[in-house]
Amino acid sequence: MTEAGIVIVGAGEAGARAALELRECGWTGSITLIGKESRAPYERPPLSKSALVEESEPSPAFILDETKLDRLRIQLITDSKVSEIDRNGRNVLMEDGCRIPYHRLLLTTGASPRKLALEGSDTSGVLGLRSFGDALAIRSRLLPGKHIVVIGGGFIGLEVAASAREKGCEVTIVEVGPRILMRGVPLPIAEVVEARHRSAGVEFKLGIGLAKIELEGDRYAIILADGTVVRCDTIIAGIGAIPETSLAAACGLDIDNGIVVNDKLTTSDPHIYAAGDCCSFPHALYDGQRIRLEAWRNAQDQGIVAARNMAGASESYAAVPWFWSDQYDLTLQVAGLPDRAATMVRRESPDGGFQVYFHLAEDGRIVAASGIGRGGLAKEIRVAEMLIEREARPDPASLMNPEVKLKTLLAL
Amino acid sequence: MSQGWIEVCEVGEIDEEDVIRFDHGAVSLAVYRSDKDKYYATDGFCTHERVHLSDGLVMGSVIECPKHNGRFDYTTGAAKKTPACEALKTYPVQIEAGKVYVQID
Numbered sequence: 124m125t126e127a128g129i130v131i132v133g134a135g136e137a138g139a140r141a142a143l144e145l146r147e148c149g150w151t152g153s154i155t156l157i158g159k160e161s162r163a164p165y166e167r168p169p170l171s172k173s174a175l176v177e178e179s180e181p182s183p184a185f186i187l188d189e190t191k192l193d194r195l196r197i198q199l200i201t202d203s204k205v206s207e208i209d210r211n212g213r214n215v216l217m218e219d220g221c222r223i224p225y226h227r228l229l230l231t232t233g234a235s236p237r238k239l240a241l242e243g244s245d246t247s248g249v250l251g252l253r254s255f256g257d258a259l260a261i262r263s264r265l266l267p268g269k270h271i272v273v274i275g276g277g278f279i280g281l282e283v284a285a286s287a288r289e290k291g292c293e294v295t296i297v298e299v300g301p302r303i304l305m306r307g308v309p310l311p312i313a314e315v316v317e318a319r320h321r322s323a324g325v326e327f328k329l330g331i332g333l334a335k336i337e338l339e340g341d342r343y344a345i346i347l348a349d350g351t352v353v354r355c356d357t358i359i360a361g362i363g364a365i366p367e368t369s370l371a372a373a374c375g376l377d378i379d380n381g382i383v384v385n386d387k388l389t390t391s392d393p394h395i396y397a398a399g400d401c402c403s404f405p406h407a408l409y410d411g412q413r414i415r416l417e418a419w420r421n422a423q424d425q426g427i428v429a430a431r432n433m434a435g436a437s438e439s440y441a442a443v444p445w446f447w448s449d450q451y452d453l454t455l456q457v458a459g460l461p462d463r464a465a466t467m468v469r470r471e472s473p474d475g476g477f478q479v480y481f482h483l484a485e486d487g488r489i490v491a492a493s494g495i496g497r498g499g500l501a502k503e504i505r506v507a508e509m510l511i512e513r514e515a516r517p518d519p520a521s522l523m524n525p526e527v528k529l530k531t532l533l534a535l
Numbered sequence: 536m537s538q539g540w541i542e543v544c545e546v547g548e549i550d551e552e553d554v555i556r557f558d559h560g561a562v563s564l565a566v567y568r569s570d571k572d573k574y575y576a577t578d579g580f581c582t583h584e585r586v587h588l589s590d591g592l593v594m595g596s597v598i599e600c601p602k603h604n605g606r607f608d609y610t611t612g613a614a615k616k617t618p619a620c621e622a623l624k625t626y627p628v629q630i631e632a633g634k635v636y637v638q639i640d
Contacts (some may be wrong), residue, residue, distance in 0.1 A: 143617070146598075166618075184584070186618075420603075420604065423617070427617075439573045448601060498590060499588075499590065501592070501601030501602070502590065502591065502592045502601070504602070505591075505592040506592065530552070
């Protein structure tokens with residue numbers, strides 16, 4: 124029987140960062156990190172971008188390698204599935220029958236790509252993207268001249284589409300909604316993204332659903348709801364992700380669009396924490412409303428806060444939501460939650476390199492900023508993030524005027 | 536200026552507490568003007584991934600990577616926040632006759 128230490132289920136960004144932070148903040152007990160993939164924890168953002176287009180065979184960007192694992196005494200168990208959490212005995216039961224006792228347990232189980240389901244169609248060949256293995260499978264299909272259909276006009280789909288165009292594929296994006304990027308991105312920015320894809324030669328089928336997928340030899344015929352047929356070599360679905368909550372639900376933890384945690388990232392069992400894509404948490408900046416994020420930085424920062432709290436701290440997680448997307452030569456960044464705003468004002472950089480929208484609540488509070496372009500965009504969004512954090516009410520005229528340095532608004 | 540010193544720009548071309556990109560041959564630098572009106576230079580690309588730091592935000596003596604929020608003290612090159620863990624190379628900077636010079640070895 125080993126001494127009960129900290130057990131982390133899920134070896135993605137949140138889990139790996141938590142393991143690192145536990146040592147950083149002085150936890151000396153054992154750390155066991157359990158992952159279902161065969162690889163050590165690696166970063167996922169490149170999977171839809173450089174891993175697909177790089178000339179040379181890509182290798183994962185590891186967060187933890189063997190040297191680090193050894194030095195920090197982190198036990199990594201790969202290719203492994205947890206079958207059950209025994210909350211009374213504080214044990215994690217593995218599929219191979221092993222029992223691992225825990226003092227504190229962290230669930231960083233992430234999310235899984237939603238699978239395309241279409242009555243009467245065999246969708247088993249439809250590819251999704253989450254793991255490095257998925258990226259390799261997609262990469263092998265992105266050959267010049269091949270026709271790729273991407274189902275879903277969200278970030279994963281659009282980034283894969285941009286990568287496929289870069290590789291010389293023909294690309295069609297099918298989106299059932301009236302426009303791309305319906306979630307969390309204002310219309311004018313979605314329009315810039317769509318225009319950039321169109322100018323790169325991507326074809327869009329917007330506002331139209333799928334009726335059927337038929338196999339034609341080694342190709343597919345996709346029949347759309349209006350009867351249009353799109354023939355292609357590969358179908359890639361980017362239609363959202365579902366939080367991995369099955370283990371948590373099976374042991375009776377509260378679930379509400381993810382594993383329910385409080386602001387300290389504790390679940391309904393005080394010995395169990397959750398972080399990253401799998402959990403929903405109350406956000407102080409948005410009236411304590413429960414949100415769930417699927418974003419790299421959130422996974423990293425929540426992993427870190429959960430680690431500190433498991434080691435005895437009592438930190439609240441209240442970071443401003445933030446993400447970015449790279450497509451072609453464009454970067455898109457969003458800080459905060461634009462859909463919580465009543466109005467927005469626009470700022471364009473003097474050289475026209477980027478535009479930023481500031482999203483304001485009815486009371487004038489800045490609740491989000493979103494932008495697209497090149498160059499100095501990141502600086503503007505970063506300062507906006509600090510304004511959001513401070514619940515500032517900046518003067519809209521100053522926000523719109525590119526001559527006014529945003530930094531000066533922080534001092535007010 | 537003696538040998539090895541390369542002219543970057545006029546002083547004042549960099550805003551206070553800001554950073555610009557400076558390319559010289561195969562070398563790409565980030566050149567900073569601090570909030571205390573001092574000038575510094577480091578390698579331009581973040582040690583974590585190939586992202587140029589001149590697109591990032593300068594806060595006091597810290598530069599933050601625009602993509603992954605790794606942080607460095609640009610006056611020493613030291614890594615301050617994950618995912619950055621490897622230090623940035625720094626370069627000597629001098630001001631002469633209203634111009635900023637950097638020494639690239």
